[in-house]
Amino acid sequence: MSRSHVKQEESKLKGYKQWATLMMSFLMAVSVSACGAKDTPATTQGAPTSAQPAPSEPAPEYPTKQIEYIVPYSAGGGVDLVARATADYLSKEWGQPIVVVNKAGGGGAVGAEYALKQAKPDGYTALAVNVSNTTMLTAGMLNSPVKNEDQIYTSRIGKGTLAFAVKADAPWKDFAEFSQWVKAHPEQLTWTSVGPAGFSAFGVAEWLDAIGADFSKTRMIVTKGASDSVPKVAGGHAVLAVHTIGEIMPMLQAGKVKILAVSGQERSPFLPDVPTAEELGIKGLTVFWWTGVSFAKGTPDYVIAKWQESIAKMEQDPAFVKKLTDIQVENDYANSTEFNQDVNRETAYYTELATKKNMRK
Template identity: 75%
Template sequence: MKGYQRFGTALLSFILALTVSACGAAGEKERQTVPDYPTRQIEYVVPYSAGGGVDLVARATADYLSKEWGQPILVVNKPGGGGAIGAEYALKQVKPDGYTALAVNVSNTTMLTAGMTNPPITNEDQVYTSRIGQGTLAFAVKADAPWNDFAEFSAWVKEHPEELTWTSVGPAGFSAFGVAEWLDVIGADFSKTRMIVTKGGSDSLPKVAGGHAVLAVHMIGEVMPMLQAGKIKILAVSGTQRSTFLPDVPTAEEQGIKGLSVSWWTGVSFAKDTPQHVIEKWDGAIAKMVQDPVFLKHLETIQVEPAYADRTVFLQEVTRETEYYTDLATKNQMRK
């Protein structure tokens, strides 16, 4: 009997040793099969013109990560189609190997899906990797425009909607949704207004300053240069609190126009089949980046608020926004 017990004990020890050895080998093999990344230049696609909010955040991000990883990150502007052209290139026309990243934002994701019946890009086409920053919307008109505040301007628009021209990168841009939500709140007819298509903030705001459009709705960082140059004035900002970047400008809510929730954000996404280790590398690096004092100072200079969200939270927010903006677009017959 004792011989059998000794044999059983020895057999069990042998099995356990094999199991531990196999697990160790598997773990070592797994570590060995994760490839080095990045090993060469990364293309970071901005689907808008240079100088806008998405572009500025992307360039700050590229600068930080290229130093962090020791590899160049080239920012490439591919404007057009309300952000769809650049997004389609980054998500569908290149190899999903992690060497093409998209500077994703609210216009070329949730709003593109909500504003089009057959969008070229959907949420399912990409992996939302990390949100980086967000911005408050500012309602800008020409510096010598006759309106002194947003309430006065809103009353004029309600009476004369056909005279309102406003700029946007397209019917699915955040400017379009910002205008639609505002007009819905004040009871003005969105269909009687006219959109003037632009390539981004650097193109849009000069049109307003030059009298070629009445209104531009952009994040604060985009309007600041023209505001400081005295070419435009800001009648209101969205949100429930005044912006720290424009403390003297009242919110729309302060002026009796409540319920404006459209906001701007930007982050990074990749094509849906991008390797998991690439997604994790970017998300981890961005989480670290948004704690870096130099990077945060850079965001402050372009009037963007840090708003990091990891992959899980990012996707949840995108899903919620898509539903809200789809309802808004349907109500105002914006879907094309």
């Protein structure tokens, strides 16, 4: 083979190698591009995908101004005292004023309607809920102005034992004797309550059902709350007041009334010498008092979370627990989920009781 021919063959081979190298580079680039399109999250292009969600927006700062804490009863009652202790703690915790506003009337419905239906659902109007203006209100009224679905039950704070109080010089030596008298003379029993759906009304109805007395022949005297109710009994204007121990305690300590019995399975730590109704043969009394906080439907989630977490912390604070103990209330925290479950269960029970006793109006 001539030298010129060899040079031509070498030139052809060199050209082929260059072409092959270029083709391999091209094919590799295409392959990488295809794999990248399939496997690389779209966030590389600046758009979130389900595989890698965009980070959530941080919750707005809250609170940034004064909060109204609506108590739908008169000042001085159990709901009011617990709300004031709570407001005091959270005001210091958050560095913003929380002002307790009493809006009594309608068995707790007036204040509840204001907080849940009239005020803005922005987290700056809280409602001091309790058993009377929630489960009992719904059960006691055919068309309740405030319903469970109108609110977000945020946290339960405390509970109280139901106590039966009469005038200090009343003739009955114990609750069993008093119950026998009521069964024989139901028309002579007058009892106080904030309304037909109040805590006292259900406490009385359950007790009368347990002893077989005629609820319809007794007479309710409407009051604005415990601070109005117990003095009426002390003054002889009503025979019976059914409230928490804490609500009755001031008049009890003053010697104006006496407590014949308490409900529940065990004696109250606040009145260890007073027997339970069950000890005296009157069984099945389960009504108990509780209070907490709720907000109108539509209130932002971050508000509910802030209150729930802060109340849980508050319930562990010795100074706050002492405040509850001083007013004879037991701390009884429940988060929003537990609170809602308890409310639904109570509503069903109280509705059945109210229907049976023809209490629903």
